[in-house]
Every structure is written in structure tokens, then in C-alpha cells.
Amino acid sequence: MNVAPGRRLRELESLYRIIDRLGDRARVRTLTTVEHGGHRFPIHAVLLGSEDRRDPTLAVVGGVHGLERIGTRVVLAYLHTLTELLGWDEVLQAALERSRLLFVPLLNPVGMLTRRRSNGAGVDLMRNAPPHPDGNPSFLVGGQQISPRLPWYMGAEAEPMQPEAKALCELVRRELFEARLAVALDVHSGFGMVDRLWFPYARTRRPFPNLAEVYALKGLLDVTLPNHVYRLEPQARNYTVQGDLWDHLHDLHREHAPGRLFLPLTLEMGSWLWVKKNPRQAFSALGGFNPIKPHRLRRTLRRHLPLMDFLHRATASPDGWAYPDRASRERLAAAAFELWYA
Numbered sequence: 001m002n003v004a005p006g007r008r009l010r011e012l013e014s015l016y017r018i019i020d021r022l023g024d025r026a027r028v029r030t031l032t033t034v035e036h037g038g039h040r041f042p043i044h045a046v047l048l049g050s051e052d053r054r055d056p057t058l059a060v061v062g063g064v065h066g067l068e069r070i071g072t073r074v075v076l077a078y079l080h081t082l083t084e085l086l087g088w089d090e091v092l093q094a095a096l097e098r099s100r101l102l103f104v105p106l107l108n109p110v111g112m113l114t115r116r117r118s119n120g121a122g123v124d125l126m127r128n129a130p131p132h133p134d135g136n137p138s139f140l141v142g143g144q145q146i147s148p149r150l151p152w153y154m155g156a157e158a159e160p161m162q163p164e165a166k167a168l169c170e171l172v173r174r175e176l177f178e179a180r181l182a183v184a185l186d187v188h189s190g191f192g193m194v195d196r197l198w199f200p201y202a203r204t205r206r207p208f209p210n211l212a213e214v215y216a217l218k219g220l221l222d223v224t225l226p227n228h229v230y231r232l233e234p235q236a237r238n239y240t241v242q243g244d245l246w247d248h249l250h251d252l253h254r255e256h257a258p259g260r261l262f263l264p265l266t267l268e269m270g271s272w273l274w275v276k277k278n279p280r281q282a283f284s285a286l287g288g289f290n291p292i293k294p295h296r297l298r299r300t301l302r303r304h305l306p307l308m309d310f311l312h313r314a315t316a317s318p319d320g321w322a323y324p325d326r327a328s329r330e331r332l333a334a335a336a337f338e339l340w341y342a
């Protein structure tokens, strides 16, 4: 792999160790490579489980924003545990015969290398999808086209999508759109005091079409892990964003896979709590987005394993919750509306 000596990314090295250990139990793809400083950095996907794309599929994505190293590490922590389990756990082996797991642990390697939120071109990948006419973005944070030197830059108008964003969209279309149920978890950090689970839309406060299903998933999470730490809510309750890749992919899925279900979720880890407990870290570039103290890092790496395991189980066993009959669907949607939009 052509990674510059001395400029290696620890996260990529961890991924390669896991890939070696997985051996032929995984299908590994290089989605694309991105250039920085005369070297090319790969973006990898790792697929586990059934080879039938119609089977329920959970995708776990990290490192969209280069500053948020902890997101990639949380994804790698889950992949590490699965790798070890696959060596002996017959329950997991059986579950993966009829379900699929897809990982993109590090979508923005150049951003992580250069300690920037954006990619190498200064573009915020989570603002880089085509703008939607319904979009009503918050000022600046919702995406801007003033300058790539400011955060939240969407890219120039009419310019094609950035290679990282394009690679993710193509992968999701290829590997998730045929699945009878697809769930995605995109892991971020940097907002708020609590860990949030966001669902679309990001671009508007209007309700999104799968309210009933996301409310059913919330019900399942609440009874299965009654002491979980997550606040599940529409992203737009916090701020609105133009160019969100998951909004875009959900739109495409509705258009191209009618009758099938795709629930993209974002885990937004509440990094302000780490800063509050260790105020000095606010003065470093990474400190606003990552746990710095070793015990807090370890706590964060284990904290989300139950959620990811739950999501795999819920995805692999959709019949009890993901396809409510018409009357239940109306009831669930009404309850969801009352909770999140009234």
C-alpha cells in the first residue's frame, strides 16, 4: 500500500491488522484512493456475511470528518470484536449466513491525516450532496459556498461530488439498495453533551417518510436496552444542513427501491462532555472532538458496542418491527409525530 513513510495513519494500520486477521471471512474493497502530498490514500470497505444483496444489511461508517478520529476508532472497535467472535461464536456465524455487515471505517483519510474536518480540497463531505429544493439550512453550519477556508464548505456550485462522497454513495447504492432492510450508522462526534442518534431529514424540519419504522426501532431499543444512553431524534431538531449524504441516499432509495426500507442513522457522540470534564483539551485541534484521557477513550470505545450489536440484531431480524401493518403503521407514525414534530 502506497502510504507515505512517517505519515501513516494509526487508524489505517489498525484496519489492516483486522483485515489480516479476518482473512477469507471478509470481502475487502478499495473504493477509491485520494491524493495528498504526492501520495495516495485508500478508502476501504469491508463486507462480512451473506453474499446475497437482498439479505438485511447494516452499514457502519466512520471518519467522514477528519477531526473526529474517535468515530473511526469506535467503528474499528466493533469490527475488532466481530473479527474475534467470528473465530468461535457459532451464533454470530449463523446470523451472518442470512445478514450482512458493511464497514467503511475511514472515509476521509486525508482529513484525518491533516487534522481537518474537511477532505483535502476543503470540502465538508457531509455537505457535499446535491442541494435539495426543500432544504432550509442553518446559517454557515448548514453548509456554505463562500470559501473552502471556512468550515462547512459544500464545494463549488455545479462541481461534481468529491471522490470520497461519490465512493460512499456508489457503495451504498450497490450494496444496500437491494436489501429487504438496510440500516446505516454513521459515527460522528462534536455536538452536545449527550450521545444522539439522528435520523433524516437533516435539510428540513418536515417529517421524513419512515417515521413509523424509526419509531418502531426506537421502541425496540428502549425495551431491549432500557438503560441505553441515546437521544433518538430527527437531525433537523438541532440544526438544518444542505447537502447531507444520508438525506440524499434516502431520497435515491425511495426513488429506486420502492417498497424496501432504508434507515440511515447518525451517531453523534456528545463531545462537549469530554471537554467539560477536561477543559484544557478545548485548546487543541482534536480536543473538541475526541476523548483525550486514556480512561475516557477506553470508556468511549466500549460504550457503543451494545448499540452496534443491537442494530445488527434488529437489522437481521426485521419481521417483528420493520414491516408494521397499515393500522400499526398509522399509530406508530402518529406517536412519532407527537414526540418529534408537534
Ligand SMILES: [Zn+2]
Residues within 6 Å of the ligand: 064, 065, 068, 188, 189, 190
Ligand atoms: Zn462529524
